[in-house]
Amino acid sequence: MGNQLNISPSPHIHGKETTEKLMYGVVLALMPAFFASVYFFGTGAIIVTATAVVSCMTFEYLIQRYILRKPISVTDGSALVTGLLLALNLPSNIPVLMIVIGSLVAIGVAKMTFGGLGNNPFNPALVGRVFMLISFPVQMTTWPVASGFKTGYTDAVTGATPLAIIKEGLKNGESLSQLMEKIPTTFSMIIGNMGGSIGEVSALALLIGLIYLLYKKIITWHIPVSVIGSLGAFTAVMWIINPDSYASPVFHILAGGVLLGAIFMATDYVTSPMNPKAMIIYGCGIGILTAIIRIWGAYPEGVSFAILIMNAFVPLMNTYIKPKRFGEEVKHG
Amino acid sequence: MLKTFPIGGIHPPELKLTSDSPIRQLPVPQNITIPITQHIGAPATVMVKKGDSIKTGQLIASVNGFVSSNIHTSVSGIVNKVDTVPDTTGYRQTAVFIDVAGDEWIDTIDRSSDLKKECNLSAEEITKKCLDAGIVGLGGATFPSHVKLSIPKGKKCNVLIINGVECEPYLTSDHRLMLEKGEEIMVGITILMKALVVDKAMIGIENNKKDAIEHLSKLALNYKGITVHPLTVKYPQGAEKQLIKALINREVPSGHLPVDVGAVVHNVGTAFAVYEAVQKNKPLFERVVTITGKSLTNPGNYLVRIGSPVKNLIEAAGGLPEDTGKIINGGPMMGKALNNTDVPVVKGTSGIVLFPDSESKRDEIKPCIRCAKCISACALNLEPHLLATLSLKGLFERAEQERITDCMECGSCSYTCPAGRPLLDYIRLGKSTVIKMARQRNIK
Numbered sequence: 001m002g003n004q005l006n007i008s009p010s011p012h013i014h015g016k017e018t019t020e021k022l023m024y025g026v027v028l029a030l031m032p033a034f035f036a037s038v039y040f041f042g043t044g045a046i047i048v049t050a051t052a053v054v055s056c057m058t059f060e061y062l063i064q065r066y067i068l069r070k071p072i073s074v075t076d077g078s079a080l081v082t083g084l085l086l087a088l089n090l091p092s093n094i095p096v097l098m099i100v101i102g103s104l105v106a107i108g109v110a111k112m113t114f115g116g117l118g119n120n121p122f123n124p125a126l127v128g129r130v131f132m133l134i135s136f137p138v139q140m141t142t143w144p145v146a147s148g149f150k151t152g153y154t155d156a157v158t159g160a161t162p163l164a165i166i167k168e169g170l171k172n173g174e175s176l177s178q179l180m181e182k183i184p185t186t187f188s189m190i191i192g193n194m195g196g197s198i199g200e201v202s203a204l205a206l207l208i209g210l211i212y213l214l215y216k217k218i219i220t221w222h223i224p225v226s227v228i229g230s231l232g233a234f235t236a237v238m239w240i241i242n243p244d245s246y247a248s249p250v251f252h253i254l255a256g257g258v259l260l261g262a263i264f265m266a267t268d269y270v271t272s273p274m275n276p277k278a279m280i281i282y283g284c285g286i287g288i289l290t291a292i293i294r295i296w297g298a299y300p301e302g303v304s305f306a307i308l309i310m311n312a313f314v315p316l317m318n319t320y321i322k323p324k325r326f327g328e329e330v331k332h333g
Numbered sequence: 334m335l336k337t338f339p340i341g342g343i344h345p346p347e348l349k350l351t352s353d354s355p356i357r358q359l360p361v362p363q364n365i366t367i368p369i370t371q372h373i374g375a376p377a378t379v380m381v382k383k384g385d386s387i388k389t390g391q392l393i394a395s396v397n398g399f400v401s402s403n404i405h406t407s408v409s410g411i412v413n414k415v416d417t418v419p420d421t422t423g424y425r426q427t428a429v430f431i432d433v434a435g436d437e438w439i440d441t442i443d444r445s446s447d448l449k450k451e452c453n454l455s456a457e458e459i460t461k462k463c464l465d466a467g468i469v470g471l472g473g474a475t476f477p478s479h480v481k482l483s484i485p486k487g488k489k490c491n492v493l494i495i496n497g498v499e500c501e502p503y504l505t506s507d508h509r510l511m512l513e514k515g516e517e518i519m520v521g522i523t524i525l526m527k528a529l530v531v532d533k534a535m536i537g538i539e540n541n542k543k544d545a546i547e548h549l550s551k552l553a554l555n556y557k558g559i560t561v562h563p564l565t566v567k568y569p570q571g572a573e574k575q576l577i578k579a580l581i582n583r584e585v586p587s588g589h590l591p592v593d594v595g596a597v598v599h600n601v602g603t604a605f606a607v608y609e610a611v612q613k614n615k616p617l618f619e620r621v622v623t624i625t626g627k628s629l630t631n632p633g634n635y636l637v638r639i640g641s642p643v644k645n646l647i648e649a650a651g652g653l654p655e656d657t658g659k660i661i662n663g664g665p666m667m668g669k670a671l672n673n674t675d676v677p678v679v680k681g682t683s684g685i686v687l688f689p690d691s692e693s694k695r696d697e698i699k700p701c702i703r704c705a706k707c708i709s710a711c712a713l714n715l716e717p718h719l720l721a722t723l724s725l726k727g728l729f730e731r732a733e734q735e736r737i738t739d740c741m742e743c744g745s746c747s748y749t750c751p752a753g754r755p756l757l758d759y760i761r762l763g764k765s766t767v768i769k770m771a772r773q774r775n776i777k
Contacts, residue, residue: 008659012670021749116700274703323708
């Protein structure tokens with residue numbers, strides 16, 4: 001018996017948390033948004049999601065097996081999350097081949113070239129999406145309008161997103177009050193009845209996901225609250241200064257990918273800062289950059305760019321923004 | 334509102350299997366091995382030689398310097414030899430081997446069970462008695478108590494904190510002691526208060542021991558200045574600095590002692606040992622040890638003579654289960670795994686925990702996903718993932734700047750890590766190297 005005793009050092013117990021559980025927790029939190037996308041965009045949403053998930057997982061497997069020759073970890077859920085997030089950031093009628101190329105860039109370029117899970121500086125799904133946006137600008141900005149779950153993959157009617165309507169309209173000299181009549185009601189924007197990427201439209205579904213993530217302690221409140229809060233505050237100031245040329249903060253938060261980005265993309269563990277102070281700075285950076293791109297930039301939407309730009313600052317923030325250590329400030333009671 | 338410390342912490346399954354099991358006496362074994370280092374500080378100087386006839390409670394190794402402690406025999410009999418033995422840490426060290434004959438105690442010990450409340454000794458006399466009786470901190474750190482009672486010049490203690498937290502899973506020895514020896518603990522606390530010249534003592538107990546909180550709160554009504562404080566159940570609340578923060582909201586700065594914020598912390602077990610030493614003239618030669626594990630048929634709490642082999646304790650608890658894969662000296666968070674059961678119980682042994690084989694192995698190590706859960710778990714707000722990486726890469730100067738030496742090795746980071754990374758193993762490596770570097774720097 002004597003030589004069968006394990007003598008590893010303490011601690012001798014381990015919590016129940018595992019990487020897989022965290023990843024599948026994120027997948028579960030994304031389900032309301034996925035179901036909402038099927039409800040609003042029909043077959044297209046299913047085809048886009050299935051393609052992205054299958055190709056991301058396949059590329060991860062192939063690269064680990066034949067190029068890196070490392071142990072296969074495709075079942076850890078991280079490639080599944082990347083695939084899902086990529087899909088939810090795409091229009092429902094995007095050709096399958098483009099999704100496969102986007103997935104290859106996401107997994108192959110943004111994740112595996114850096115050494116795989118835990119080492120990538122930029123959010124893989126966003127790198128894939130931005131690559132597609134730049135490579136296939138027409139297909140990536142032709143948005144089917146939400147027309148119900150019976151909609152087929154190819155027969156979707158397309159139209160502009162609320163953000164694009166505002167951007168184009170203001171450029172053409174129309175006034176904001178005229179434009180606001182063309183965009184969906186606030187209620188439609190909350191439930192998701194508008195054009196856009198399949199996963200970004202339903203604020204309600206995304207907020208259910210947020211509650212689940214917070215409840216399961218998969219993420220903390222710092223990043224989502226600071227992204228949404230800073231975007232809201234910035235656009236509120238502009239709106240108060242000139243309500244005729246700047247849209248309201250409520251519109252800015254509900255339109256486009258702010259909620260999807262703030263809840264699921266900016267909070268990606270690997271590419272976000274690790275202590276609360278840095279998380280808030282990072283979140284505010286994303287919120288403000290998004291507002292700047294939307295208001296003054298060439299693109300109507302800027303969440304993806306804002307997150308990628310802030311991703312680049314994360315190593316710097318992790319090095320220079322430190323939590324206050326226990327006993328650092330001497331208190332005399 | 335329950336009090337607790339604000340930063341970090343975890344809540345592992347409590348598994349206090351033995352909290353309802355009364356303290357029983359472990360039969361005195363045939364042979365006893367008493368190591369001469371059972372405390373932090375210099376090893377004691379052996380006072381006996383082969384063939385000496387000794388009585389229970391007699392001094393066999395005496396204090397060697399200020400930070401050191403007396404060692405007494407826990408049995409009567411003949412000294413067989415003075416030799417080395419692997420102790421609970423796994424290292425060989427000098428110990429006195431005794432063949433037990435009868436159980437004859439030295440005359441000065443008052444063996445009656447009457448409660449003796451009055452104590453007319455001065456602070457110096459109390460401290461002297463603790464030194465003579467070989468009292469050390471019984472919470473696990475085994476720091477000599479007389480040192481803690483000697484407040485350095487220019488510093489002042491204004492509150493005594495009594496640690497009844499017992500935040501390690503499985504262990505129940507302090508819990509049972511509070512229930513069964515509450516009155517003695519109270520007297521012990523008043524003696525400690527006298528020695529420290531303070532008029533206030535706070536007992537911190539985690540809220541999973543409601544009966545102990547209730548019992549001691551009732552007793553405290555008759556003792557001036559002693560209050561009982563229920564605490565949220567959270568590991569590592571039993572750590573000195575965390576308990577002080579929880580109870581009086583003061584942070585002991587890194588590298589300083591609790592007395593620097595006006596507090597001194599003693600364990601409930603120590604308070605009981607002080608009572609016995611001062612009021613009954615009984616040196617510290619036995620203590621309560623929890624023997625527990627899911628597969629044991631008869632886990633329980635035993636009053637054990639120091640030097641009894643661990644295997645006797647396991648025997649009393651129903652014998653070593655077939656499926657045993659790990660034997661831990663102490664709790665599962667900070668205890669050390671033993672490689673054999675012949676090692677003796679020492680002053681710092683609060684419990685022996687047996688793990689089945691299925692729970693003894695570690696998970697596979699996966700890549701860090703930077704989830705920051707280790708940072709949230711760290712009670713000192715360090716960055717365990719960073720300290721671990723710096724240690725692995727040999728960047729020890731940087732690790733020192735990131736305050737690796739503050740780490741108290743509570744293990745919350747490794748416990749929490751979803752990737753199953755043994756963060757604390759890496760940090761220990763870095764910490765010991767940094768301490769060595771700092772020492773060499775001081776020599777130059």
